[in-house]
Structure formats: structure tokens, C-alpha cells
Amino acid sequence: MSASAGDKSKPVDHAGAAAAFVADTPHLAFHDRRLWELRQKRDGQMHVLPEWQALRSLASAIKEHTLSRLADYLEQFEAQVTARGVTVHWARDAEEHNAIVLRIMRDHKAKTIAKSKSMLTEECEMVPYLARHGITTTETDLGERIQQLDGEAPSHIVVPSVHKLREDVARVFARTIGGDPNNADPHALAEHARVTTRPLMLDADIGMTGANFLVAETGAVVVCTNEGNADLSANLPKVHIVSAGIEKLVPRQADLGVFVRLLSRSALGSPITQYTSHFRGPRVGAEMHIILVDNGRSQRLGEDDFWTSLKCIRCGACMNTCPVYRRSGGLSYGAVYSGPIGAIINPSYDPVRYSTLPFASTLNGSCTNVCPVKINIHDQLYKWRRVIAERGLLPKNKSLSLRIAGHVLASPRLYRLATGAARLAVRYLPRALLYSKLNSWGRDREVPAAPQESFAAWAARNRPAKKP
Amino acid sequence: MGRAQPSGEKAVSARDDILARIRARRPEGDFPLPTLPQFPGVMGDLLEVFTTNLAVMGGQCVHLPAGEPLGPFLRARLGRGRLIRSSTDELPEFSRTDDVASPGGLKDVHTGIVRARFGVAETGSVFLSDRELRVNTIAYLAQHLVVLLDPAAIIPGIADAYLRDDFTSANYVSLMTGPSATADIEGVLIRGAQGVRSLTVVFA
Amino acid sequence: MTVALAIPCFIDAFFPEVGIATLELLERLGVDVVYPQGQTCCGQPMANNGCQSAAAGVEAHFVDLFGDFDAVVMPSGSCVHHLREHLDAVPQTDRVRHLRAHTYELVEYLHDVLKVSDFPWAEFPHKVGLHNSCGTLRSLRTASMSELGETPFSKPMDLLRGVRGIAFVTPARPDECCGFGGTFSVAEDAVSGRMGLDKVRDHEQAGAEYIVSADTSCLMHQQGCAKRAGVPLRFIHIAQILNGARA
Known part of the structure; x- marks a missing residue:
């Protein structure tokens, strides 16, 4: 089931994995209903904000502008945070990113990390890398923690364990952190996670977070969570490491007035995340490091048909609305990023392995309509199909029959x-x-x-x- | 960075390499930075809107009864025999938040009391920076959080908040909206995921 | 003005009654319709799989047959979407550009060009649920889309309201894709089949007797799913209702 399982040189068998997901009716029915509920809550937020479409247009324009002058804004951001005592690191790829984290760990003789949700660290396969070097990482977001304990990748970028039912969670906990496998009350399970995770956070040598936005003008790292786990991870240990993709920049603080208003409304249909936190420098007596990671992004920036996928703010709205995603589950995509956005991002990392993903779509276009930064997702899916066919990456029987x-x-x-x-x-x-x-x-x-x-x-x- | 330095020539740093690649692959075309318009925004009484919207996010609001001093009011409300720590000088009757050796020293606090710099009606959020919190973890390690807020310090919208320079006055700022929450298990909403189980705004 | 009728391959082979209804309806409305013999397909199945080279010959044949008409009408939103947005496996000559700009989906043609609102010969005494294909909805824009929160409008409903006796039901997820998706229906048959089943059950629960659509491809898929699962729904193309079919 794990996203990293299987022969990595072969194309992902999305159809096969999806068929297995469809065959499990209780899980399928819940998955579809839950994500559709998020889509409807998102619609509810749209209906109460008369400026919704204007905000989407602004968000798109701001991101396109930023990407067109990304190097300048990265330099501005770097200067801002450096002046406030933050150490900035640059990583060309996952390997460099992981090596930087390890070096910081070794500099502090650190063995444990309390970490909040970060798709980038998934992308870099950081946790297994650090484990090989004797470092224990604790995921502090509840959904991520469930997935970590189960040895599975997150199946959704916002709600990582949405494909699990409460009984699954009870079984995972009973197997790993103790507890009654027959008590599947979500309140009891969440409480159990709280009391077992908190000591790990209190004892962690280093705290890690991702970033939702980086503000060039003020050097703010913006992190949005509902649990407050990122704030605990960042504020408890003496060292805070931020892993951020270089596309996370926005030029001005005022731009957050557009993006923060769109993010949680698009993702979960709530007006804002419970915690919208801004880190601009280390606490007194503490250290803050920011790792700016490329890992394929500069490559994509130069692809005429696909660079606008870098506008993505990782809200997951395209997944929630996608009728195929809702009925196939995130793990069926066999990739860090699943759903419609994953199907257009992944092929630029590995066109062979992910050659099947742009075809895991009916091209219905709902994803494009809900995207808060107006990425033409379904057009890019269509364009990827051409690229894949032109590169001879269609399955032999399919290209022959066509x-x-x-x-x-x-x-x-x-x-x-x-x-x-x-x-x-x-x-x-x-x-x-x-x-x-x-x-x-x-x-x-x-x-x-x-x-x-x-x-x-x-x-x-x-x-x-x-x-x- | 784990890369061998090629002998005899200057290695390009990852930084310069990335920036050069980005510049070389800059999307063609003109992409002006839009000016941000002022949207009509929140209508009606800000205090009422704030209260309603905070309730949606799981927080509650309490008014300090006219003429009643804040300290005794809170003491009566919060009960005795519980560890209460305050980050505001206006309440000398409570233990101080910053009277701990490390941020983890607040792990046994029952209720933390802080004063927000301002509130945002659109979402029911309160602005708290490291200045108001004194020790940032008070807002997360305490089981419950009481946030004092001057009703006159409620502004209409999130966009208005980001026009203020308060965000650059501190290294850490959080817009907090209700208590810690999760719906990661079957979509069931649970207050008190990792942080505070309840958040009460006291208008005072 | 002569209008050419283009009939998609699956309608030609399996649903000739839809072609007949379209032709008769246009004639009733006084349109000078010709049906050029020798039609095959618009090229969409190949193009949607990225195979431009395989699509090129099919598209060229389509252009040969239809390139010189004032207008082309098709009872299929999906094919018109392909012709209008993606007919680019062939060189973009003036003729190709003319064809792409003058190809209409039937509902569009009735609603926007002929501006018909009354079908006095038509009576359909049944409860129907309308299925807008994703091509008509999100590309041709013949109805409002739920994701955008726009002011509701629906060209197919405008037309159907001109039919006597008809009653409408609204499913819970009116513009969710039904899962056909062309070759998706066979490449991802499990997901496709489940989407189709969910779609027909949604209409059934809303009380529909019929699902009506401007796209026979979606209907063919939904009908197959309903029949397999024993969902007692019937399926009909909008042209058949507007042309006076009673059942």
C-alpha cells in the first residue's frame, strides 16, 4: 500500500490500485463522502465572500508575478531573515536538503526531531534518511502521526489519513503506541495521540516545520495549522528548522491578506486555520534555520506548459473535488503528491514512473474551477498526455490500439x-x-x-x- | 553540502546555482504585481461579528461585567487549586508565564492568560506575538487559554490586519482562532488536538 | 444557409435514434440540413490520449467532409468540445479555423443561434434528471458550474422547459462527472464504473424516471452501469425529447 512500495522503474499502476480501493465499499463510501463534504464546505465559504473570484484572480496574478521574478524575491527574503539572525541554506535537491538537516543535527549532537506537516520533507524522503543515521523523527500532526505509525505515506496533502476509518486508527495505535484496539472512539484516540506525542515534543532536540508562505518583504515564514503542532514543534526545542520550497514566496506582507483568506477556505471550508503563525527570527537563546529547496522546481519553471503548477499553495481543493481521487484514494497515485495536482507535478520528476497519472482523470475540469490560484489543472493533464505519448511512454498495447x-x-x-x-x-x-x-x-x-x-x-x- | 569540492576550480554554491537556474528559466511575458483592492469587507457591529465568527471556530467570548475588577473576576471564573499563569502585568495575582527556565516548563499549566494586541472580526482571530505571550508555548502547552481583548481593538478583516506593521514588531506572531482542533479521524471534530482545549476571549 | 449534421461514431453505430431525432428536429425548425455520408469520428479518442499522430488522419478526414459548410451541428457536447478546443493535429488552415468556429453542439445551436424556446409538438410526462456532460458544462459553458458560484443558468433546461408535461428532479451532486471519460472508461474501468453507479443512484434517489443529456456517450455509460446494478432508470438524449418522443 505504501506510496514508495513497488518497482520504481515501472509506471504506477493507478488503475489496479484504484480497483482495489473501489472494491472496499465501506472505506470508499466514507472517503467519497468526507471529501465531498469538504468540497461543499468550501463552496459555502465561496458563497459568503462576494470577492471570491477576485481573490482567486489576485492570488494567481501575485504568484505568476513572483515566479517571473523569483530569484529577486528569494534574495530579498534571504537578506531579510539573515539580518534577523536566521541561517539560510540552499539545497539543489532532496539529497542536499537531507544532508543539511543531518549536518545541523550533528552540530547540536541532536538525536530527535519534533516535526509538523511538510510535503517537502516527504518529497525528500527525509525521515527514512535521518532514521538511517540514527535520528528519530516524530510527526506531530495527528493525521501524519497515524500514517507514520502505520508505515504509510500520507494519502492527502491536507488530511493525510482520510482514507482510514476509526477502527483502522484504533488498530494502528494498539499495534504501535498501545491502547485498546476495540475502542474506536475518535475522541479517545485523539486524546491518546495527544498524551503520547506531547512528551516526545517536550524532549525533542530540534523542531521542524514546513512553510505555507515566505514573505520577501518582511522575511516571515508563515505556517498554518489547526492543531498548533507546528507552533509547539517550533517553539519548544532550541533549534527550529524550516524546510521550504523556493516557490513559496509572496512579495508583500499585504499579499497574505489574499492567500490566508483563500487557503483554509479552499482546503477545509473553514474561514482560517486555527493557527496562522509567522516566524521571522529565532527566539532569544535559540536558533532558526531555513532550507530553501529547489528539487526540480527551477526545471519546471522553464516548462512553458507546466510552470504555472508552481503557483500551487497545497490546499488540496482539487483532490477534494476530484471524482476520480475520491474513488481511488491518494495512495493509488504511488507518489508524494496525489490527485489532480499530483498528476501534473509528478511527471516532471519522473516521466516514466508517473506516465500513467495524467490518464487517471476524466478531464472533467472541476479541479481547475476550485483551484484558488487558478492553475489550469485539467489543461495541463491534457498537455501531459501529449508529452507522454510523444516520448513513447504510453503502454505498448494502448499506443498500438490507438x-x-x-x-x-x-x-x-x-x-x-x-x-x-x-x-x-x-x-x-x-x-x-x-x-x-x-x-x-x-x-x-x-x-x-x-x-x-x-x-x-x-x-x-x-x-x-x-x-x- | 556533501559535495566534493572539485579541485582547481571554484565550486558553484547551491545558492548561486539555483538562482542562476531560476533566472535562466524565467517565464517569458509580463506579469505585473497587482495592486490590492479594498473589498467591502465585514458589515455590522465588529464585536458581534467577532463573537459569532469565533464561535464557529470553537472559541467563546465573555464580557467582563461593568465595574467588576478583572483579577477577581478571572480568579472566580477559573477556580482555585489550578496552575494558572499570566503573561500580562495587569494581573499580578497570577503566577508569571516567564517565571520558567525553558519553554517546556509550562507543560503543567492549567490555564494561560494573555492579552491580545487586536482581534479580527472576519474570522474571530486574535493577534498574539512573542511580546504578548512572553513565552510562546503558553498558548499551546496550557490546557486552556484565556485571551483578554479590548473590544475597541477589533478590526474588520484579515486583509486589514496584514496592512498593519504589528507583524514586523516581533519574531513570532500568531493569529489564533479558537482552540487547537483536528478532524483527522473520520472527520470528527475534536478540540484540543495538541494545543489548548479551549480558548476564551474576555472582553476587557 | 446549409447546416451539416455530424453524427459521432458511437451514435451512428449504436444509437441511430439520437441521430434521427436530431435530424428531424432541425428539419422541423426549418433548418436546411445535409448529412454528408462517409463520416467516421472527430479524432477525440486518439487526441485525448495524447496521440496526435493517430488523430491527424481522422481529423483531416473530418475537415475534408465538413470544412466548407456554413455551420456544423452535432448532438454531442464532448465531440464539439474536442473540435473547438483541440482540433490541432492538422495544420491550422483558414478552413480548419472556420470549421472550429462554426461547429455547434445541438443545445447551443437551438438556444443561441435559432433561439428556440417552444416545442409545441413535444410532450414528455415524466420526471427527468438532467445530466450535463463535463464538456458541455465546463468547456462549452451551456450551464452554470457549481464550483464558481455563478448566477445559475442552463441552456438545456431553458429548452426542456418548452416541453409539455415534463417535471425535473435535482440530484444531490448535479455537476459531478459520471465517469465516462472516453478511454478512461476502459483504462480505469473500476473507478469509472463506480462513478457511473453513484451518478445513476443519485438521480434515482432524487426521484428521476429518466436521465436526459446532450451527450449520448455519458448516457451509454450510465445506462450500462444502471442495467448492471438493476437501477430502474431510463436514458434519453435531449434531441429525442425535444423532437416529441413520449418515452
């Missing part, structure tokens, strides 16, 4: 033969043969009944061609 279809459909004669044969097959084939395992249409639905004649044949009899 080539044959293209040949047949370019010829009225072959087309008539093929559709005639299809009607005959539907009419005369025994059910066992018609619904054989080769017919994946027929696994889930009936084929339409075959009419006696095609429309073209009807028209030839009833509307003979007029002579011009």
Missing part, C-alpha cells in the same frame, strides 16, 4: 466494417464471450443493445444526398 483506431477511423470503408462487426458481435456473441475478461467495459457495465442499422444506413435510405 494507432489502429486512428487508421480505421480515417477511412470510411474500414469504419463501416468495424462498426458493423461490433454490432454483430453485440447481437450474436454468447454473453460469456461478450463479457470476457478482455472486455473491461463489461466488467462494470452492460454494453448497449445493437440496433439493426447504423444512422448512416438510415440516412442513406431516408435522406439521399441532394445534388448541389
Whole structure:
């Protein structure tokens, strides 16, 4: 089930993993209902804010502007925080990022980290890397903690364990941190997580957080959580490390008035996160480090069709609205980022492994409509399909059948033969043969009944061609 | 950074390398930074709107009865025999927040009392920086948090808040909106995930 | 002005009654319709899979047949979406640009060009749930989209309100995709099938007897899902209702 499981040189089998998810009706039904509820709450927030669409346009324009002058804003941000005593590190890739964290740990003879949610550290596979060097990392967000204890990747970027039912959580806790496997009361489970995680935070040598926004003008690192776990992770230990992707910049403090208003409303349908916290420098007697990570972002910045995916503020609204994501679960994407945004981000990291993801979509376009920074997600999915086909990364049988279809459909004669044969097959084939395992249409639905004649044949009899 | 220094030539630092790559791959076109418009924003009585919106986020509001001194009011409300620490000089009757050796020293506090610099009606948020908190963890390690707020210090919206220079007056600022919360287990809302279990704003 | 009728491959082969209803309806409304023989497909199945090279011959054939008409009408939002937004496996000549700009989905053509609002010959004494395909909804914009909170409008509803006896039901998730998605329906058959099942159950719970749509491809999929699961719904193309079908 783990996102990192499986042969990494092979394309992710999204369809297969999704089929297994669909087969588990109780989990599927809850997953769909819960995420749809978030989508509806998001709609509710949109309806009470008359300026919603204006905010989306502003957010998009601010991000596009920032990305077009990203180097300048990064320098400005660096100067701001450096002046306030923060140490800034730069990492070209995951490997450099992890090495920097390890070096800071060793400098402080530190062994334990209390960490809040950060998709970037997932991207860098930091926790297993540090574990190999004897460092214990505790995820402090409840959903992340559940996933960590279960040895699974987060399945959603905002609600990491949304694919689990309460009974699953009870079993994970009983297996790992003790507790009654038969007491699945969410309040009791959350309380158990609280009392077992808090000592780990109090004892942690180093605290780590991600960042939702970096403000170039003021050097603020903005972290949004509902649990307050990021504030505890950052404010308890003597050292606070921030891992942030270079695309997190916004130019001005006032821009937060746009993004903070959009983020939680889009993500969870709440007007704001319980804690919207701004870190501009270390506490007295403490240290603060910020690691600015590229890891493929500068590459994507130069891709004409795909650079605007860097506008993403990781709200997860596209996942919540995506009818495919809701029915396949985040883990089926086999990647750090799942859902529609994942399907357009992942292929630029590894076009072979993630070649299947842009096809895990009906191109319905709902994702684009809910995106608070107006990323044209479904257009990018369509464009990725072209890139993947052009690079010869379609499955062999698929590209062969499309080539044959293209040949047949370019010829009225072959087309008539093929559709005639299809009607005959539907009419005369025994059910066992018609619904054989080769017919994946027929696994889930009936084929339409075959009419006696095609429309073209009807028209030839009833509307003979007029002579011009 | 774990990279061997190539001998005889100057290694490009990760910083310079990243910045150069970004500059080389800058998206073509003109992307002006928009001026931020003033939206109509919150309508009605700010105190009422604040109270309603904080309730949505799980916080509650209490008015200090006219003529009643704050200290005895809080003492009566919070009960005796509990560890209460205050970060504000106006309440000398309570233990001080900063009377601990480390931020973790506040782990046994039952209730923390702080005074917010201002509130935001749109969301029911309160502005607290390291100056008001004195020890930042008071707002998270305490089981309960009482936030004093001058009703005259409520501003309309989040966008208005970010026009203020309060955010650059401190190294740590949090807009807090209700207590710690999670819905990570089956979407069931739970107050008191890792931080405070309740947040009460006292208008005083 | 002569209008060419383009009939998508799956309607031609499996749902000729939809083509017939479209043709008769346009004729009733006084349109000079021709049906060019030799039609195949618009190229969408290949193009949606990124295979521009496989789509090129199909698109070229479509342009050959239809490039010289004043207007082309199709009873399929999905195909019109492809022609308008993505017909670019062939060189963008003036003829191709003309075709892309003058191809209409049937509802658009009736609503925006002919501006019809009354169908005195039509009576449909049933409860119907309307299914807007994602192509008509989010690309052709024939109805308002729930994600944007825009002022509600619906061109297909405007037309259907001109039919006697018809009653409407509203499903809980009116513009959720039904999961057809072209080759998605076979490549991701489990998710697709589940989406289709959820869609037909949503309409059933709202009290629909029929699901009506401007897209037969969605209906073909939903009908297959409903039949497999024993959901007692019937499916009908909007052209059939507007042309006077009673059931």
C-alpha cells in the first residue's frame, strides 16, 4: 500500500490500485463522502465572500508575478531573515536538503526531531534518511502521526489519513503506541495521540516545520495549522528548522491578506486555520534555520506548459473535488503528491514512473474551477498526455490500439466494417464471450443493445444526398 | 553540502546555482504585481461579528461585567487549586508565564492568560506575538487559554490586519482562532488536538 | 444557409435514434440540413490520449467532409468540445479555423443561434434528471458550474422547459462527472464504473424516471452501469425529447 512500495522503474499502476480501493465499499463510501463534504464546505465559504473570484484572480496574478521574478524575491527574503539572525541554506535537491538537516543535527549532537506537516520533507524522503543515521523523527500532526505509525505515506496533502476509518486508527495505535484496539472512539484516540506525542515534543532536540508562505518583504515564514503542532514543534526545542520550497514566496506582507483568506477556505471550508503563525527570527537563546529547496522546481519553471503548477499553495481543493481521487484514494497515485495536482507535478520528476497519472482523470475540469490560484489543472493533464505519448511512454498495447483506431477511423470503408462487426458481435456473441475478461467495459457495465442499422444506413435510405 | 569540492576550480554554491537556474528559466511575458483592492469587507457591529465568527471556530467570548475588577473576576471564573499563569502585568495575582527556565516548563499549566494586541472580526482571530505571550508555548502547552481583548481593538478583516506593521514588531506572531482542533479521524471534530482545549476571549 | 449534421461514431453505430431525432428536429425548425455520408469520428479518442499522430488522419478526414459548410451541428457536447478546443493535429488552415468556429453542439445551436424556446409538438410526462456532460458544462459553458458560484443558468433546461408535461428532479451532486471519460472508461474501468453507479443512484434517489443529456456517450455509460446494478432508470438524449418522443 505504501506510496514508495513497488518497482520504481515501472509506471504506477493507478488503475489496479484504484480497483482495489473501489472494491472496499465501506472505506470508499466514507472517503467519497468526507471529501465531498469538504468540497461543499468550501463552496459555502465561496458563497459568503462576494470577492471570491477576485481573490482567486489576485492570488494567481501575485504568484505568476513572483515566479517571473523569483530569484529577486528569494534574495530579498534571504537578506531579510539573515539580518534577523536566521541561517539560510540552499539545497539543489532532496539529497542536499537531507544532508543539511543531518549536518545541523550533528552540530547540536541532536538525536530527535519534533516535526509538523511538510510535503517537502516527504518529497525528500527525509525521515527514512535521518532514521538511517540514527535520528528519530516524530510527526506531530495527528493525521501524519497515524500514517507514520502505520508505515504509510500520507494519502492527502491536507488530511493525510482520510482514507482510514476509526477502527483502522484504533488498530494502528494498539499495534504501535498501545491502547485498546476495540475502542474506536475518535475522541479517545485523539486524546491518546495527544498524551503520547506531547512528551516526545517536550524532549525533542530540534523542531521542524514546513512553510505555507515566505514573505520577501518582511522575511516571515508563515505556517498554518489547526492543531498548533507546528507552533509547539517550533517553539519548544532550541533549534527550529524550516524546510521550504523556493516557490513559496509572496512579495508583500499585504499579499497574505489574499492567500490566508483563500487557503483554509479552499482546503477545509473553514474561514482560517486555527493557527496562522509567522516566524521571522529565532527566539532569544535559540536558533532558526531555513532550507530553501529547489528539487526540480527551477526545471519546471522553464516548462512553458507546466510552470504555472508552481503557483500551487497545497490546499488540496482539487483532490477534494476530484471524482476520480475520491474513488481511488491518494495512495493509488504511488507518489508524494496525489490527485489532480499530483498528476501534473509528478511527471516532471519522473516521466516514466508517473506516465500513467495524467490518464487517471476524466478531464472533467472541476479541479481547475476550485483551484484558488487558478492553475489550469485539467489543461495541463491534457498537455501531459501529449508529452507522454510523444516520448513513447504510453503502454505498448494502448499506443498500438490507438494507432489502429486512428487508421480505421480515417477511412470510411474500414469504419463501416468495424462498426458493423461490433454490432454483430453485440447481437450474436454468447454473453460469456461478450463479457470476457478482455472486455473491461463489461466488467462494470452492460454494453448497449445493437440496433439493426447504423444512422448512416438510415440516412442513406431516408435522406439521399441532394445534388448541389 | 556533501559535495566534493572539485579541485582547481571554484565550486558553484547551491545558492548561486539555483538562482542562476531560476533566472535562466524565467517565464517569458509580463506579469505585473497587482495592486490590492479594498473589498467591502465585514458589515455590522465588529464585536458581534467577532463573537459569532469565533464561535464557529470553537472559541467563546465573555464580557467582563461593568465595574467588576478583572483579577477577581478571572480568579472566580477559573477556580482555585489550578496552575494558572499570566503573561500580562495587569494581573499580578497570577503566577508569571516567564517565571520558567525553558519553554517546556509550562507543560503543567492549567490555564494561560494573555492579552491580545487586536482581534479580527472576519474570522474571530486574535493577534498574539512573542511580546504578548512572553513565552510562546503558553498558548499551546496550557490546557486552556484565556485571551483578554479590548473590544475597541477589533478590526474588520484579515486583509486589514496584514496592512498593519504589528507583524514586523516581533519574531513570532500568531493569529489564533479558537482552540487547537483536528478532524483527522473520520472527520470528527475534536478540540484540543495538541494545543489548548479551549480558548476564551474576555472582553476587557 | 446549409447546416451539416455530424453524427459521432458511437451514435451512428449504436444509437441511430439520437441521430434521427436530431435530424428531424432541425428539419422541423426549418433548418436546411445535409448529412454528408462517409463520416467516421472527430479524432477525440486518439487526441485525448495524447496521440496526435493517430488523430491527424481522422481529423483531416473530418475537415475534408465538413470544412466548407456554413455551420456544423452535432448532438454531442464532448465531440464539439474536442473540435473547438483541440482540433490541432492538422495544420491550422483558414478552413480548419472556420470549421472550429462554426461547429455547434445541438443545445447551443437551438438556444443561441435559432433561439428556440417552444416545442409545441413535444410532450414528455415524466420526471427527468438532467445530466450535463463535463464538456458541455465546463468547456462549452451551456450551464452554470457549481464550483464558481455563478448566477445559475442552463441552456438545456431553458429548452426542456418548452416541453409539455415534463417535471425535473435535482440530484444531490448535479455537476459531478459520471465517469465516462472516453478511454478512461476502459483504462480505469473500476473507478469509472463506480462513478457511473453513484451518478445513476443519485438521480434515482432524487426521484428521476429518466436521465436526459446532450451527450449520448455519458448516457451509454450510465445506462450500462444502471442495467448492471438493476437501477430502474431510463436514458434519453435531449434531441429525442425535444423532437416529441413520449418515452
